[in-house]
Amino acid sequence: MRSIRQPSVLPGFALTFGFTTFFLSTIVLIPLAALVLMTASMHWHEFLHVVLSPRALGSYRLSFGASMLAATINLVFGFIIAWTLVRYEFPGRKLIDALIDMPFALPTAVSGIALTSVFAENGWIGSYLHTLGIKVAYTWVGVTVALTLIGLPFAVRSVQPALLEVQRDLEDAAETLGAGWFYVFRRIILPTVLPALLTGFTLAFARAVGEYGSVIFIAGNLPMKTEITPLLIVIRLEEFDYKGAAALGFVMLVISFVVLLTINLLQAWGRRRIVAVSH
Amino acid sequence: MAAGTHALGLEDLDTRPGRDTIVSSLVRWSFIGVSLAFLAALLFAPLATVFVMALQHGLRAYFHSFSDPDTTAAIRLTLLTALVVVPINTVFGLAASWAIAKFEFKGKSFLITMIDLPLAVSPVISGMMYVLLFGLHGWFGAWLQEHDISIIFAVPGIMLATMFVTFPYVARELIPLMQQVGNDEEEAAMTLGAGAWITFFRVTLPKVRWGLVYGVILCNARAMGEFGAVSVVSGHIRGLTNTMPLHIEILYNEYNFVGAFAVASLLTLLALLTLIVKTLVERTGYRRR
Numbered sequence: 001m002r003s004i005r006q007p008s009v010l011p012g013f014a015l016t017f018g019f020t021t022f023f024l025s026t027i028v029l030i031p032l033a034a035l036v037l038m039t040a041s042m043h044w045h046e047f048l049h050v051v052l053s054p055r056a057l058g059s060y061r062l063s064f065g066a067s068m069l070a071a072t073i074n075l076v077f078g079f080i081i082a083w084t085l086v087r088y089e090f091p092g093r094k095l096i097d098a099l100i101d102m103p104f105a106l107p108t109a110v111s112g113i114a115l116t117s118v119f120a121e122n123g124w125i126g127s128y129l130h131t132l133g134i135k136v137a138y139t140w141v142g143v144t145v146a147l148t149l150i151g152l153p154f155a156v157r158s159v160q161p162a163l164l165e166v167q168r169d170l171e172d173a174a175e176t177l178g179a180g181w182f183y184v185f186r187r188i189i190l191p192t193v194l195p196a197l198l199t200g201f202t203l204a205f206a207r208a209v210g211e212y213g214s215v216i217f218i219a220g221n222l223p224m225k226t227e228i229t230p231l232l233i234v235i236r237l238e239e240f241d242y243k244g245a246a247a248l249g250f251v252m253l254v255i256s257f258v259v260l261l262t263i264n265l266l267q268a269w270g271r272r273r274i275v276a277v278s279h
Numbered sequence: 280m281a282a283g284t285h286a287l288g289l290e291d292l293d294t295r296p297g298r299d300t301i302v303s304s305l306v307r308w309s310f311i312g313v314s315l316a317f318l319a320a321l322l323f324a325p326l327a328t329v330f331v332m333a334l335q336h337g338l339r340a341y342f343h344s345f346s347d348p349d350t351t352a353a354i355r356l357t358l359l360t361a362l363v364v365v366p367i368n369t370v371f372g373l374a375a376s377w378a379i380a381k382f383e384f385k386g387k388s389f390l391i392t393m394i395d396l397p398l399a400v401s402p403v404i405s406g407m408m409y410v411l412l413f414g415l416h417g418w419f420g421a422w423l424q425e426h427d428i429s430i431i432f433a434v435p436g437i438m439l440a441t442m443f444v445t446f447p448y449v450a451r452e453l454i455p456l457m458q459q460v461g462n463d464e465e466e467a468a469m470t471l472g473a474g475a476w477i478t479f480f481r482v483t484l485p486k487v488r489w490g491l492v493y494g495v496i497l498c499n500a501r502a503m504g505e506f507g508a509v510s511v512v513s514g515h516i517r518g519l520t521n522t523m524p525l526h527i528e529i530l531y532n533e534y535n536f537v538g539a540f541a542v543a544s545l546l547t548l549l550a551l552l553t554l555i556v557k558t559l560v561e562r563t564g565y566r567r568r
Binding site for chain 2: 031038113
């Protein structure tokens with residue numbers, strides 16, 4: 001242990017570091033290795049046959065398409081809600097601020113059945129949309145609604161602290177000098193919050209792609225149409241097709257790894273920008 | 280005096296350009312309106328519908344649904360799971376944050392990334408990894424069957440999957456907090472002759488207590504509410520391997536809406552309680568990093 005760490009008077013490094021790495025390996029790393037090994041034990045064409053099957057491609061289209069759409073909706077409404085909470089005082093503001101985290105705390109099965117009953121044809125909102133000819137529950141629209149709810153706190157909580165940092169005297173100065181609101185938004189507000197907006201977008205997207213519980217109730221779960229990739233994995237596992245399930249899981253893992261990398265790069269970019277602005 | 284300060288406040292408002300025009304108050308109210316409408320449709324309506332659906336046939340039917348032995352078994356299993364998983368992950372979080380925050384060593388940021396990894400993995404994949412290890416056709420499946428040990432479609436699998444998805448919650452609150460408060464006080468305590476455990480319980484723990492509470496309640500909420508990961512490993516055996524979220528699915532698919540939403544209402548109350556504790560912790564000045 002001595003060789004990898006710098007000396008310190010504090011005790012317990014061997015104990016805590018040993019326990020941490022042991023527990024991390026047992027719970028996280030070995031199971032992950034099992035997934036990678038299971039995929040690696042497949043033939044190339046077997047792997048491609050599974051991950052490029054029409055049913056798999058249909059599930060990617062829905063999972064990634066709906067997640068992208070939901071993250072975009074969250075980008076817009078997350079900004080509006082964060083702006084409202086940061087800039088305006090109104091009755092119930094603190095309550096609403098606290099409730100933004102509800103989708104974090106609420107079990108996904110609960111939000112799934114609750115959203116389904118609200119957006120079903122006879123539901124509170126679904127019945128109005130039905131008279132307008134819009135079907136939400138059991139369609140891709142319903143999938144998008146569920147994924148939007150799941151991603152909302154990520155978007156709002158990313159943008160909120162960045163909005164607090166916008167220098168309001170700069171806005172005032174710009175307005176005094178005759179700048180229109182759009183100019184102020186584009187040249188003062190947007191540059192400050194852009195990294196946070198993109199981080200919120202990516203986090204919401206990453207969470208949405210893997211989401212299972214809240215989606216399966218509101219989606220129709222029809223192959224090629226309303227079947228998300230995580231559900232296809234579950235179906236493969238129920239058929240005891242472990243390799244097929246592992247291959248699909250591997251594809252999703254690679255994509256979430258790329259997304260994570262993007263988040264880290266975005267945050268590094270945001271920090272550089274803030275340093276550059278303050279100098 | 281009161282009138283004077285009031286006038287000063289107004290004047291202060293007036294000096295901000297564009298704060299008193301009709302357009303600006305129109306903008307303000309449309310922002311508030313759009314925000315509230317969006318949240319009402321997506322968040323408040325579903326929350327309200329849980330209780331409306333649970334109570335649609337009155338209080339008697341609501342409470343009657345909890346007398347179903349499968350429901351009580353699901354509640355018991357969920358409580359048992361949280362009771363096992365949350366303490367283990369709390370001890371892990373304390374150990375990991377001590378090792379990472381108090382010492383300098385190579386590969387630290389890699390270790391932090393690995394600890395955060397479960398947050399980036401789909402719940403379904405989290406469950407699947409244990410099926411690939413311990414399931415019938417998994418790496419250790421045949422060996423486990425020979426020795427008559429069941430992990431998948433049994434309680435140990437549920438515990439493992441829950442442990443994975445809630446793995447980072449305590450650690451990721453404590454690591455940045457401990458890094459920020461520094462080592463000076465611990466070093467002083469040790470130099471003055473306090474033992475290691477005394478230093479930990481009397482010096483370190485009080486400094487990070489709110490972060491610890493924060494991490495533990497979020498860990499608990501996720502442990503009790505996890506659906507996807509547990510669903511894959513559970514096998515959905517009623518009365519035996521059904522947790523509350525899984526039981527909601529079974530009741531819902533049987534069109535037993537009062538039963539499903541009654542169980543859901545308990546989990547919703549748990550979520551509300553979690554948010555209340557979280558807000559109270561934030562009132563103490565604790566900030567997430």
